[in-house]
Amino acid sequence: MIGCLCIHGFTGDPWEVQPVADELSKQPGWLVYTPVLPGHGQGSLRELKHVTYKQWVFAVEVAAEEMRKRCDRLYLIGFSMGGMLASYIAARFPVDKLVLLNAAAYYMNPKQFVKDMFSAIRYHLTGEQEGDELIELYERKFRTTPFAAVHQFLQLVQKTKPYASKVTVPTLIIQGELDGLVPLKSAYYLYDVIGSKTKEIKVMKRSRHMICHGYEADKVIEEIKTFLTDRQTEREDDNEISAT
Structure with missing residues (x-):
């Protein structure tokens, strides 16, 4: 059996990666799991002020260990903060492939952020917005996320960032330019x-x-599916491991 662990982002929930998880779940013999990180989930952002980054790390470690017990191979998909968690796990646990989606090794694109905020203002004035901007979602998160949780997010990035250099498994990085x-x-x-x-x-x-929810969601899903189901990549990786 092939296991695929999908990790959502800061202040998010499994919905962020659900389109990918749903598609991969159609693969015969695949077990796809998207845990909810402590303090996260719909309607519970206030709970984040009581959670530390170590709890997020621990939750993903436990999920990876449990899936590894049940599966012959383990793939990781991490979105945003979840990408940093996924790279950390890939550096420390037996993992076969890694996919990073808008992984937050750095954060905040000021120029694009200003554009999105102007779009939010335009939306409130005119009721018009682009379909994939999800302006209301961004605004709600900014209003309700506790500062203590932001501090924990920053610590997590700082602590997990050095582990990226220790990742040796086949890796696909996908980034939205906007x-x-x-x-x-x-x-x-x-x-x-x-x-x-x-x-x-x-x-x-x-x-x-x-x-995973924008204009190019189908293309993103197809890139991930192609990468994870490419047996040639796995054989090359296996040969590299056996030769060292």
Whole structure:
């Protein structure tokens, strides 16, 4: 059996990666699991002020360990903060492939963020907005996320970032060029430091932060599916391991 652990982002929930998880669940013999990180989930952002980044790390470690017991191979998909958690797990646990979606090694793209805020203002004045901007979602999160939780997020990025250089499994990095929260340099940084022999980066020209729900969601899902089901990549990785 193939296991696929999908990890959502800061202040988010499994909905953020649900389109990917749903598609991969159709694969015969695949077990796909998307846990809810402590303090997260719909309607519970206030609970984040009572949670530390260590609890997020522990939750993902437990999920990875349990899936590894049940599966012959384990793939990780991490979105935003979940990408940093996924890279940490891939560096420390037996993992076979890694997918990073708008992974937050760096955060806040000021130029695009300002554009999105102008879009929010325009929306409130005219009722018009682009379909994938999810402005209301961004605004609600900014209003309700406790500062203590933001501090924990920053600590998590700081603590997990060094582990990216220890990742050696095949890795696919996908980044939305119009992401207002995670800048493009984050993807290029991860591509440069990840130690995998097999790694690739895909930039989605029309995608913002919620990359699994935007204009190019179908393309993102197809890229992930192709990468994870490519048996040639797995054979090359197995040969590299056996030769060392």
